[in-house]
Amino acid sequence: MNKPIPKDRLAALENGLATAKTLAEALPFIQLYDRETVVVKYGGNAMGDSESARKFAADVVLLKLVGIHPVVVHGGGPQISRMLDRAGVKSEFVDGLRVTNADTMEVAEMVLSGSVNKELAHLITAAGREADVRGVGLSGKDARLITVEKAMRKRKDPDSKIEQVVDLGFVGEPTHVDPTLIQALIDAPEDYIPVIAPIGVSEDGKTYNINADTAAGAIAKALSAKRFLLLSDVSGVIDANGELIREMTVTQAREAIKSGMATGGMIPKLETCIAALDHGVEAAVILDGRTPHVMLMELFTEHGVGTLIH
Numbered sequence: 667m668n669k670p671i672p673k674d675r676l677a678a679l680e681n682g683l684a685t686a687k688t689l690a691e692a693l694p695f696i697q698l699y700d701r702e703t704v705v706v707k708y709g710g711n712a713m714g715d716s717e718s719a720r721k722f723a724a725d726v727v728l729l730k731l732v733g734i735h736p737v738v739v740h741g742g743g744p745q746i747s748r749m750l751d752r753a754g755v756k757s758e759f760v761d762g763l764r765v766t767n768a769d770t771m772e773v774a775e776m777v778l779s780g781s782v783n784k785e786l787a788h789l790i791t792a793a794g795r796e797a798d799v800r801g802v803g804l805s806g807k808d809a810r811l812i813t814v815e816k817a818m819r820k821r822k823d824p825d826s827k828i829e830q831v832v833d834l835g836f837v838g839e840p841t842h843v844d845p846t847l848i849q850a851l852i853d854a855p856e857d858y859i860p861v862i863a864p865i866g867v868s869e870d871g872k873t874y875n876i877n878a879d880t881a882a883g884a885i886a887k888a889l890s891a892k893r894f895l896l897l898s899d900v901s902g903v904i905d906a907n908g909e910l911i912r913e914m915t916v917t918q919a920r921e922a923i924k925s926g927m928a929t930g931g932m933i934p935k936l937e938t939c940i941a942a943l944d945h946g947v948e949a950a951v952i953l954d955g956r957t958p959h960v961m962l963m964e965l966f967t968e969h970g971v972g973t974l975i976h
Contacts (some may be wrong), residue, residue, distance in 0.1 A: 692966040699965060701734040702892035703852065707882035707956055708786070709898035718956065722897075723789035725961050727799045731858055734965075735852045738790075738801075738861045739885055740781040741878030741898075742774075749773050760819050760832050762931035762948045766875045771836040774875045776950045778863040779805040787861040794857065802851055805863040806840075807873065809847045812881060814838030814866035814874045838866045838874025840881060843888035879931075883938030887945040894947050895964065896935055902973030903932065907965030913974045916940050949976045 671679070708722060729736045743764065747757055750773055758765040766774060783803045790801030806812030817839040819832045851858040864881035866874050877897060886894040901920075903911045906927060914922070917935045922928040928936050939950035953960050953972035964970045 679696065682931050695966045697700055697731050701735065703735045703737060703888035703889050704729065704895065704965070705737045705739065705889065705891045706961065707879055707894075707896045707898075708738055709743075709878065715910055718795065718958075719786065719789055721958060722955070722961075723786070723801070723957055724793040726790055726801075727794040727797070728860060729961070729965075730794070730799050730857055731797055736859055737848060737852070737885065737889065737891075738786065738859065739864060739878060739882035740778075740782060740786055740861065741864065743878075744863040745782055746770075746777045749777055760834060761928075762815070762934050763819065763834055763837055764875065765832075766835040766837050768836065769877055771873060775865055775873060776793050777804075778875075779807070779865050783861060783863040790859050790861065792955060794859075797857065799857040799859065800830050801859050801861045803861050803863070804847070806866040806876065806881065810844050810867070811847060811862070812838075812840050812864075812866035812876065812884065813844075814840040814868055814876060815841050816868065816874070838868065838876050840866060840876060840884035842873045843884045845885070848885070848889065863894045877934050877938075879935050879938045883947075884970070886942045886947050886950075889907040889945045891942075892948050893965070894939065894942050894950040895961060896939070896950065897960065898931070898935070898952070899956060900932070900952065901954040902952045902971075903928065903936070906933075913976070915976065916943055919975055925973045934950070936975075945974065949974055952976070 716722065726736050726738060736871035737825050750757055750770065755770065783805065787803035794800065815833050815838065817837045819834060820829050848860050851860050862885065863876040864876040868874060883894060901910050903914065903922060905911050919940055923933055923936055935952055940951055951964055951972045951974050953964060960971060964972060
């Protein structure tokens, strides 16, 4: 007569079965993305606390180990704001873009290319230590990776309704991305993961801050990425009724901007998704980076999460 299985052993078997089932169900999606490039924009707000950043780093390592080529482009807006607050400098934003004078630019580069970039690269290296997966910290200034021109924005005066040109200072718009260095890291026999800070250089040698969404989209275009994932502090595009839009076309994304449904930081997100899709990226997804394992859910489950734009 067989003895009954102890409850703790039964629970372990059930948990093991659930894990095995999840892996088996992910197989078609793992094959879909095998040896494909996925560009991930990791937002400053999505970074959250150090534990969240460590989990993100571990998920990026997992992508690499199952045959995907992740390229991480990070933001750092909250970190820049905290540093500016300490210095008594007030931040101004236009359509989600930070107005950047010379002093602000110096702080932005120090935070983005320094503390944020190197910490994220380190966390990826630490998460991948056993398999020798390594994060490599770069900025758009390295090897002429991102060339920019000065960005300008127009907005209507709330009183006169006359459209005015707004000088954003040292905010750059990518004009060219040279993917040679990134591709070399992807193609290397070692398991390197590029981690890129959104800083660029103009033709005349000046340093510019780039909106991280825009920088990531430009890199996704240059690499002809299979997927472009934008991780931030929002669940996706929200409609007029406050509901998450699960899927939208480029035409619908343009209409969301034109109609005013998309506001603030969602405008550059949608703009960069549209530009990426217009230049060979298969699909873009706006995700809530605060959700644990959100990239794995998006890539390896049938329905995904967030807003898919195609």
